[in-house]
Amino acid sequence: MSKRKLYTKAALTVCLVTGLFVPLDFQETKAQSNNEDYDFTISPKPKSIEKTGNGFPLNPKVGIVTEKDTDAMALLEVKGALEKAGVNKIIESDINNPLPDAPVLIWVGEFKDEDELKIVEENVGIQNIDINHKEGYIVSSGKSNGDKKDIVIVGNDAAGTFYGAETFKHILIEREGTDWIPEVEIKDWPTMPIRGAIEGFYGKPWSHEDRLSQLDFYGEHKMNSYIYAPKDDPYHRDKWREPYPEEKIKEIEELVKTAQKNHVTFTFAISPGNTITFSSDAELQVLMNKAQAMWDVGVKSFALFLDDINPSLRSPQDRAMFGIDANASAKAQAYLLNRFNEQFIKTHEGAERLITVPTEYYQANTSPYRKTFAELVQSDIVVQWTGIGVVAPSITSADADKIHGIFKHDLLIWDNYPVNDFDRNKLFLGPLVGRDSNLTPEHGVIGLTANPMNEAEASKIPLFTVADYTWNPESYDANYSLEQSIKEFAGDAAEPLKVFVDSSYAAGLNNSKEPFSENLKPLIDKFWAAYESGNVKEGADDLLNEFIKLKNTPHQLRNTLDNKNFLEEVNPYLNKMELYGFAGEAAIKMVLAEQENDTQAAMEQKTLLQNTMTEMAKIPQKLSLGVIPTFLDRVINGKNLAEGKIAKASSSEVSWLTPDLAVDGNNTTRWASLYTNNQWISVDLGQIYSINKVILNWENAYGKQYKIQVSQDGNQWTDVYTELNSNGGTDEIEIPSTEARFVRMQGIQRASSWGYSLYEFKVFETRN
Template sequence: MGLAAPPGAAQAGGQAARDRPGATPSTPSNPSASPTSPTSPTSSISPISPTPQSIQARPDHATITRSVTVVAGPKADAAALALVEKSLKDAGADRVVRGERAPGGGQLAVYVDGAGAARALEGLGARGSGGLPAEGYALGVGAGRIALSGKDATGTYYAAQTLRQLLPHRDRPGARVSGTAVRDWPATPLRGVIEGFYGTPWSHAARLDQLDFYAEHKMNIYVYSPKDDAYLREKWRDPYPADRLAQIKELVDRARARHVEFTYALSPGLSVCYSSDADLKALTAKFQTLWDVGVRTFAVPLDDISYTDWNCAADKDKFGTGGGAAGAAQAHLLNRVNREFIAGHPGAEPLQMVPTEYYDVRPSPYKKALATQLDKNVLVEWTGVGVIAPTMTVAQAERAREVFGHPILTWDNYPVNDYVTSRLLLGPFNGREPGLPGRLAGITANPMIQPAASKIALYTVADYAWNDRAYDARASWGAAIEELAGGDARTVRALRAFADTGYSSSLNPRQAPELAAAIAQFGEDGDASRLDAVLRTLQESPGVLRDRLADRGFIEDSEPWLDATHAWGEAARTALRLLEAINAGDDARAWQLRERLPELVRTAKSFVYVDMAGKRVPVLVADGVVDAFVEDAIGAHDASLGVIGRPKASTDLAVYQDNAVSRMTDGDDGTYFWSAAAPKAGSSVGLDLHVERPLGTVTLAMGKSGSPDDYLRHGVLEYSSDRKTWTRLAAFDGTAEVTAEPPAGAKARYVRARAVRAQENWLVVREFTVAGADAVTVAGGPPAAEGSALRSAADGDPATAYRAARAAGPGETLEFRAEAPREARSVVVLRPRGAPAGAAKVEVRGGGGWRTIGALSGAYTRLAVGGGAVEGVRLAWRGGAVAPVVNEVIVR
């Protein structure tokens, strides 16, 4: 189930997977030891992923000899044997041979299954695979031997995957492998991935690469269900072209060789007639073509469809109307598929289905129909309580099993990003209760549109699904980064910094936690060198990854986010130097750095992800952290200048995609904040004016073209000095454009618009502004260019600028006059870098006349007034060939 949904519409996701009906918690009856971590501060055992249920260090070791003999049992898995032999050669063995018995003479022997492995494990004092559940295994290393024994062929293959991780990578023999005893089994029968998102489907090469990744991490299921494969949905009745079917066969063959079950998920719900014999025949005929290329597991997802509108009159006549009728119709079709196709194909795995109501545990007529009428050996998929469930508990899973009346396979919508294509979701699998896997038939994760970039999160999914009791989200996340970076320290640092910028999701509410912690530490101790080192790593991480990361797919997937990370790193380091200049009292240097920031931020915001429809989506990295740091540095500079600066916007509403709350105050009526949910009574958007100050006109412009009804239908404007006590300014109803005049003398630091009733429509705010009651009047010339204004030269925001339409003529002046005289020590004039010196005389008016205090000296001019009240400031232009630009004139 993909998650892309238009604003105001019910969201849905995508699904499919497989399991053995009636699965019970995967705990052996007599485990040899309680679960332990594979490593400890004093252990020499290499980290293993997923974390084994039981792993113990032994005091002895085995040595990789020049020649190694593999003694295989008669039914040893071929794929496991091939992996063992390759791993031994990668560990430094020159020659790996098969034999019926150990060679002696100090040569290393590796026993794979059979009586030899059982005796070798017994000789090491380790238990064999007896008593373990399916896919369990035992592995022992020590006393000059290695032994692997699987409960079944897949268990042996997983033992080989663990051995691969224990062995070193060496180009010559002689490596010593620490003595180790492992007894391991999965926490849940099915563990894997469902390619079930909307958007660009993965490439064939990416799918093959993913199957290799799943095998390495003991995932045993891949569900083929891309929402934008027309042959799965819109054209479900049509056969695949020969070349497409050949690709699916290659995937099936690769999956089987990797002990991964390939599941084919057909989604007929957009047009199927449930009671039609012809449609049943079309569905089973499609399944037959997939059976013929090796598929043995099938699913029928019925998500993201209407179940109140029938596709044929015959269904209404046969089943009636309503949710219960829809459940009965779906059960009727699925039971026929189950009995007439699945049951008729020996070797087929149990049928899977995705219900139309897949995201809660509330009883309903639809769920009751499935629970009572659908064949009990059909597996039901479920996303948790919510399309994207922030948490998932044992109690919820047990309730789902009860309400659906069938074994439950979770379709976990993480790290899928089709609903937030502006983001890479690079944080760990989180919020799932220990003990949950044992209550499920299995766990499948819906990944991102970007396959290689999904590997960080999928690594952690595999860790949790295999051994939830030992799972630590942060530790698993770090191990995923370590593996993807190939253990290279510099690459690890770069990848960790980059992954931190995409940490946030519904499962991980904190964005960029490591960067945020470094910024918070700087706020406490002021150690700029420490923070600069963190920001330098961030800025340089894209270059390091492009140079050193072996997985080139990850680079290709991440290109615009890598570019944005570099740009935000540069902007943040510039902001840090701005803060240092402010603290040092170097005003000219501070303005030079401040003036660079808008362009750096524009560049950082300019990078886009282009989706399959050609839409250009601005990408987000470390949003709310790195951009907030830059904004705060600019705010500190405003404070040092004595100006108010641009208000800071906030809201308690979720943000839809990249329509950030800061767009309410960017001065551009063409951009907007857009909520991701309808306002409730008490929901608000607000402004922080940074300091308490007199209030001028308050304006709130809501709604937009295409969404004219997305505004607060019933609300109030309020203001406050402490954000605790609020005074009502105005009430409004049924209007998207609100203007209010505060009473004379009103002062506040905070202004907000608050909903007084709940509503169904979402909220768009184009601009939210508060004029200053003590605004400076600007007059004179030259006239402002189109898109500019004279007032921008004294609006309290140095980021805006007055740009003249032409060069100044001799004698022209630009005059600034406040409503009342103010005491002043100096006048500061801010202009862009490269502004010419001597372009104008700076004059002040006090005591009834004008007097010259100096001339403009460049981008930053500060001139002493000499004390006393200043009634106005004037720039007397000397003429020239360049149209003047003034960012701000400040009386201090």
């Protein structure tokens, strides 16, 4: 029977010989003697862990002692872990029966009965087994009052026992011969009461297979919540009145059962706000009928969502009942929520608290809507909140205090990370960052559910870090958590996956940080410095190796990573990464050939580079490799005169989307304007140049119509190009050679309701 590899578990490494908590590199441990270090990792990181001895070998014969109501899934997890570890005989016994005759005994359960607890304490030598925290557990190994070796997995409740079993799986150490059990005492519990994910994105919903896999993943990582709310499930939003087809009901029933096995609360959400008549008894009954169908297949948690809707009351019946002032929509929504709460939630014994999302869910301040909503919505209803901003770069306890003071309801964070429905051609694989460690009930926050990407398997990489954060935010280390996530997800393919993650990392949460670009940037600078000194070979080798790494990584991942669904999800990104590598390699060889006056070789490499860039342009997916397009542009067009120069703009959408980000040489950072047509951005080149090319690399908010203007003094502007039908992406604009110091993009007409947004604004000198 095969044994699990230790790279499949992550987040805490413990040196059991010294007893120190040391963040060592993850490794597979193969112990040989009692004098060796035995390293293991636990995810999420426990609150407390103490070494109590060196450990002992796991005998092929093991006894398991349970109580009457020991959690079935916890028991299955323990037995499965033992079988993977090579145990070939498991003897089970109830605690009130004679103990199994086995060298190793594992006690699994809650053991809250005083007589049963006394039996545990007398046999294993532990006094005062006391777990006061919901979902908390103790895992203790090695203590015993007799010749046997004992392992105790005791939970405060069924979920705690299950989580203890998950931790037990982590501490089993593979070695030659018999697997090893370290002697430790772990006391653990979660900080956030609610921890999980909300499938709340726009676009193609996850498949049934995806959801089942996600629920297993949540259980393994001690996440206890999943909210079903895919915006483009028609029966969730547009056709909310219509019952689900029978086959869909069966799928949801299977999801509910899988969630229950993993101690995950399955919340069924409905979003009726666009079309419902809030005051209608008939509409309320349709809503309750929809919920009842879910209740009948085991759903015990419900949400009514009112986000992303037109708050205006369309129904004459609603306008007559609630009025037409700024408070009307809040009154109507509160009326519906309260009636559903009273007539459905409170009439169904065992139902969880109702959850809602108000229409004003991200704003920073109060409003007439919010005041009325807070006053009228019943106090036991949970309010979801995204932080300040739809995708909040940070969520602080001060933010929570402020918003809790406005809504006066318990807040459940709807964290719009790592969701990518607003930029479907990017992946956000970096860790969760920017969230305070004390987002707790003391600040009005009862938990966090992360909105994942449309790509379900890829979402597991950042969701691993969400699980770490929500369980133990006090000890959360984002970078370390991501490292462990990669190792668990990829196993032997961890190294190439890290390259891919570092190339798909940048997001608003981490200031568009690009780990791979950070490695490339000094090498690119070194390359150009060597080029300008006339000896480009000195700076070429290291940079060339990085491009070769990009070129080879997709092949390595496809051949070593055993995750078909993930590889299908990221296939276009891998294709683009490979092309980036080919392009960079050709660019370096072209420059080397030029300096060696090998015209033929230079032309061959230039043709290869241009053809590769053409192929790259056909792939809309984007990687976090913002410095590479700038490098390639310079190879082909010469130096970008705008890079690093002073840029000004008519406005910035927010304080962190400033004009300097459009001239920083990075195609991931960006400037964005306010939401009006007459907006502009200009760059001061520092002196007068003869220029003949401008490149605009647009974000999704692009200019449909705009002008390129030039000036020598920054006051008098001349039109040199007018675009009347741009389709976004990259606009490469050839203009007649002209003398200019200042260059400006003057917007005429936006392509969307947003403003204008540029990743890069590039200007090139006329070349002979």
